[in-house]
Amino acid sequence: MLHTFSTQKWGEYFPDLTQQCAINNLEDGNILYFPSLSFALSPEEQQFLSPDFADPHAKNISYQANCHKLWGFQHLSDTQHTQLKAMLDRFCHSSFDLIKNLLPHYAHQLTIARTSYRPVQISGRKTSYRKDDKRLHVDAFPSAPNQGKRILRVFCNINPNGEDRIWRIGEPFLNVANRFIPQIHKPIPGSAALLRLLKITKSYRTLYDHYMLQMHNLMKADEEYQKAAIQQEIRFPPGSTWIVQTDDVSHAAMQGQYLLEQTFYLPVKAMRDESKSPLCILEKILNQKLV
Numbered sequence: 038m039l040h041t042f043s044t045q046k047w048g049e050y051f052p053d054l055t056q057q058c059a060i061n062n063l064e065d066g067n068i069l070y071f072p073s074l075s076f077a078l079s080p081e082e083q084q085f086l087s088p089d090f091a092d093p094h095a096k097n098i099s100y101q102a103n104c105h106k107l108w109g110f111q112h113l114s115d116t117q118h119t120q121l122k123a124m125l126d127r128f129c130h131s132s133f134d135l136i137k138n139l140l141p142h143y144a145h146q147l148t149i150a151r152t153s154y155r156p157v158q159i160s161g162r163k164t165s166y167r168k169d170d171k172r173l174h175v176d177a178f179p180s181a182p183n184q185g186k187r188i189l190r191v192f193c194n195i196n197p198n199g200e201d202r203i204w205r206i207g208e209p210f211l212n213v214a215n216r217f218i219p220q221i222h223k224p225i226p227g228s229a230a231l232l233r234l235l236k237i238t239k240s241y242r243t244l245y246d247h248y249m250l251q252m253h254n255l256m257k258a259d260e261e262y263q264k265a266a267i268q269q270e271i272r273f274p275p276g277s278t279w280i281v282q283t284d285d286v287s288h289a290a291m292q293g294q295y296l297l298e299q300t301f302y303l304p305v306k307a308m309r310d311e312s313k314s315p316l317c318i319l320e321k322i323l324n325q326k327l328v
């Protein structure tokens with residue numbers, strides 16, 4: 038489940054064998070775990086270790102590196118806005134350096150998506166069941182269809198008070214898919230075009246996105262499944278980093294505060310073994326093309 042690395046620097050070099058081991062483990066649905074890879078904050082940045090800067094209506098503070106845009110915040114002066122942006126930009130580049138060095142096979146084909154900062158304690162947080170990441174799920178974004186691309190994420194616990202990020206990891210993707218796919222109806226004809234026209238989705242919601250999103254929702258809605266599914270608790274201490282493809286690793290985030298996260302999208306064709314992608318697995322189960 039966890040494949041551990043002794044890495045201590047974001048720009049560290051990895052020998053060939055380590056790179057191969059990393060890509061195989063990742064594509065097999067394991068988590069690449071770096072217990073000694075921390076992300077240091079400058080004295081000025083430490084002021085952001087407070088939940089007060091997060092807009093209560095947004096789940097996270099978000100940043101998009103290619104357009105330098107920050108959103109989901111509140112109560113930031115102009116200087117603080119610049120400082121927080123710089124902190125998230127640095128995390129984005131550090132994460133990308135790590136991926137480039139560890140998974141060079143992917144590097145040229147990745148899209149850098151959102152960076153997020155999560156300063157709010159997750160345990161006890163009330164949301165609708167669909168937004169509740171304390172329930173086991175695979176990731177699928179309602180407004181951002183990824184059209185089959187893999188969701189590759191780098192997480193780093195920056196909690197200053199010794200508090201672990203506590204996750205649950207569920208069963209393999211194939212088991213999840215075999216259980217939930219038979220319960221999912223085909224989309225209503227024309228619905229994807231309408232969602233796009235009304236700008237509810239940022240791109241076309243393909244059949245793949247439809248099945249992934251329904252699976253995400255059904256998993257979260259199924260109280261019995263949440264309790265009975267095979268699962269394991271994992272604790273990520275402060276100063277640790279982990280890489281996971283959250284579209285195929287069933288996960289739930291139970292407890293913790295102060296996390297940095299970087300999302301990348303990866304085309305399925307960039308994988309070493311495409312047959313391990315959720316896209317290929319779903320296409321095989323449903324016996325049809327989904328993108």
Ligand SMILES: O=C(O)CCC(=O)C(=O)O
Nearest residue numbers: 155170176202283290296
């Ligand atoms: O905040 C976390 O620890 C993870 C939440 C989650 O489910 C996700 O980011 O996909």
Ligand SMILES: [Fe+2]
Nearest residue numbers: 170175176283
């Ligand atoms: Fe998630």
